[in-house]
Amino acid sequence: MTAPGTPAPASGPAPETAPAGADVPALRVNDLTVRFAGLTALDAVSFTVEPGSVHAVIGPNGAGKSTTFNVLSGVYRATSGSVRFGDEELTGLAPHAIASLGVARTFQNIALSPYTTVADSLMLGRHRLTRTGYLAAGLRLPRAAREAARHRERVREIAEFTGLEPYLDQPAGSLPYGLQKLVELGRALCMEPRLLLLDEPVAGMTADERRRTASLIAGVREGLGISIVLVEHDMGMVMRLADAVTVLDFGRRIADGTPDEVQRDPAVVRAYLGQEAASA
Numbered sequence: 001m002t003a004p005g006t007p008a009p010a011s012g013p014a015p016e017t018a019p020a021g022a023d024v025p026a027l028r029v030n031d032l033t034v035r036f037a038g039l040t041a042l043d044a045v046s047f048t049v050e051p052g053s054v055h056a057v058i059g060p061n062g063a064g065k066s067t068t069f070n071v072l073s074g075v076y077r078a079t080s081g082s083v084r085f086g087d088e089e090l091t092g093l094a095p096h097a098i099a100s101l102g103v104a105r106t107f108q109n110i111a112l113s114p115y116t117t118v119a120d121s122l123m124l125g126r127h128r129l130t131r132t133g134y135l136a137a138g139l140r141l142p143r144a145a146r147e148a149a150r151h152r153e154r155v156r157e158i159a160e161f162t163g164l165e166p167y168l169d170q171p172a173g174s175l176p177y178g179l180q181k182l183v184e185l186g187r188a189l190c191m192e193p194r195l196l197l198l199d200e201p202v203a204g205m206t207a208d209e210r211r212r213t214a215s216l217i218a219g220v221r222e223g224l225g226i227s228i229v230l231v232e233h234d235m236g237m238v239m240r241l242a243d244a245v246t247v248l249d250f251g252r253r254i255a256d257g258t259p260d261e262v263q264r265d266p267a268v269v270r271a272y273l274g275q276e277a278a279s280a
């Protein structure tokens with residue numbers, strides 16, 4: 001068994017889903033602007049997340065990364081601009097409607113119920129996929145029992161994929177921080193997303209946990225072919241994992257390209273040097 005505090009490697013087979021990249025449309029963010037009482041948090045930001053890619057959104061503190069995530073997941077309303085996932089316009093939709101289109105997110109801070117077991121926490125991710133109504137489930141109809149068994153099997157597969165299988169019966173809150181972050185990721189995967197929004201997935205993790213989580217995310221992209229939008233401060237991880245990077249600074253897009261391209265971009269270097277100077 002893995003040492004406590006260390007997420008197990010993604011050793012299990014990729015859970016069975018549609019073939020890689022199938023049915024995953026592009027996410028097109030176009031001229032997105034968000035204002036809060038006089039403050040422009042996002043100023044006409046555009047970028048495209050290609051199907052099946054890992055797309056990082058980076059930038060110094062206050063650049064607008066979380067605001068971008070909150071618009072993509074329906075928590076904030078855009079002041080103007082559009083976010084299209086395939087043919088669907090996401091701006092204006094409520095978070096549950098966006099989730100039902102196959103957009104799952106994790107949060108920067110742990111958002112798990114501490115007393116709920118890992119198995120039940122993962123099962124919560126299956127909620128939108130549950131067809132049987134409460135009445136049929138309450139009456140224990142065979143159809144409901146069959147569906148529940150299918151969901152449990154899927155949860156077990158995803159637990160195996162993420163390395164969470166040994167912890168399924170433990171309360172989520174009893175696990176070390178790194179594993180709790182992994183439960184959040186597992187729960188998002190249980191939604192069978194087509195687009196996964198990961199908000200600082202390795203924040204607060206040890207170097208070893210970071211490395212293992214990065215390989216799990218790479219495994220998700222390769223095994224499931226879904227698109228991943230990643231907000232992350234760990235630059236090494238971004239540069240290793242991302243296919244494309246959008247850089248924000250003061251709410252504006254200052255660069256967009258491959259990790260290599262943005263790393264060499266003078267505007268990006270200036271923005272990060274400015275941050276270092278400010279915190280020195």
Ligand SMILES: Nc1ncnc2c1ncn2[C@@H]1O[C@H](COP(=O)(O)OP(=O)(O)OP(=O)(O)O)[C@@H](O)[C@H]1O
Pocket residue numbers: 036039040041059060061062063064065066067068
């Ligand atoms: N709900 C809100 N009300 C008012 N201002 C907000 C709100 N959310 C974000 N802001 C402001 O918008 C700007 C962008 O913030 P945001 O949290 O998106 O940046 P960030 O890039 O995620 O920063 P960090 O890396 O520090 O998390 C900041 O000036 C922030 O204070």
